[in-house]
Amino acid sequence: MSAVDRVTVFGRHNCVKLSNGHIEVIVATDIGPRILQYCVKGGENVLGEAKEVGMKSILGEWKAYGGHRLWAAPEMSPRTIAPDNDPVEVITEGNLRVHLIQPIDKAGLRKEMSLELAPEGSELTVWHRIKNCSVWDIELAPWSISIMNGGGTAIVPQEPYKSHDEDVLPARPLVLWSYTDLSDPRFSIGRKYLRMRSDPGLKEPQKFGVANKRCWAGYLRNKALFIKDFAHMEGEVYPDFGCNNEVYTAGSFMEIESLGPLVKVGPEHSVEHRERWWLFEGIDAGDSEESLESVLAPILLKIPEVR
Numbered sequence: 001m002s003a004v005d006r007v008t009v010f011g012r013h014n015c016v017k018l019s020n021g022h023i024e025v026i027v028a029t030d031i032g033p034r035i036l037q038y039c040v041k042g043g044e045n046v047l048g049e050a051k052e053v054g055m056k057s058i059l060g061e062w063k064a065y066g067g068h069r070l071w072a073a074p075e076m077s078p079r080t081i082a083p084d085n086d087p088v089e090v091i092t093e094g095n096l097r098v099h100l101i102q103p104i105d106k107a108g109l110r111k112e113m114s115l116e117l118a119p120e121g122s123e124l125t126v127w128h129r130i131k132n133c134s135v136w137d138i139e140l141a142p143w144s145i146s147i148m149n150g151g152g153t154a155i156v157p158q159e160p161y162k163s164h165d166e167d168v169l170p171a172r173p174l175v176l177w178s179y180t181d182l183s184d185p186r187f188s189i190g191r192k193y194l195r196m197r198s199d200p201g202l203k204e205p206q207k208f209g210v211a212n213k214r215c216w217a218g219y220l221r222n223k224a225l226f227i228k229d230f231a232h233m234e235g236e237v238y239p240d241f242g243c244n245n246e247v248y249t250a251g252s253f254m255e256i257e258s259l260g261p262l263v264k265v266g267p268e269h270s271v272e273h274r275e276r277w278w279l280f281e282g283i284d285a286g287d288s289e290e291s292l293e294s295v296l297a298p299i300l301l302k303i304p305e306v307r
Contacts, residue, residue: 193292
């Protein structure tokens, strides 16, 4: 199979597929850069479609489409929602690597994604780059956003628990939005994990963010566990009161997001942010923190740099 095989996902034709025989990754070429599918061969896509989601600004109409995308934080209109509805340049290297380059958008930014699928297993490395193609400095943070297939639960690790006698200093910020309601039944707040499930019957948006020093977040749906990892750099300033990890849901819509630190990017300079993805099947995590911990602990030990 060649990496230039053309397939259709979410009604979008001319997509490019990477495969190592176990995992399939499909990217769009006529919009983006976007990853539209990540799955075990023949299995369900962990990424979700969002064809009804979109916003308009003076720069045009931005559409969510679905899958995984790259934005620039902090969120502001019109820069954040500059449309990415045009074809991207696609550079393939065999059946495991692809590089996607967006034309300069109407906010003066050029977004790129480089993907490398491991020769075996499920590991996918995604490099996100934003280049400032304007004539002035711009302060921004790369913001990678995965729209998940609805009906699952987002998992964000807490900092290791310590008693008051052990440590009296704060461990990290938990950031809430004006519309965040911690009494909402979609939240499960425990000693080891913050969890938020998607629920098609609950349309009101919910969102939270954290300084995630454990450097991973997960999504569990139909016994398939998706994990992404990302950096937290001590001493750097992150958007949204210090968040490098955010989760948003509304109805069945769910986003798991990671962010890099805020950087002043000069003209013709770029900033980069990396995520690594994994997918595990047959994960019966139960409903309690204890049962979730029992299945997560051995998985995380197998993933380098993720604990």
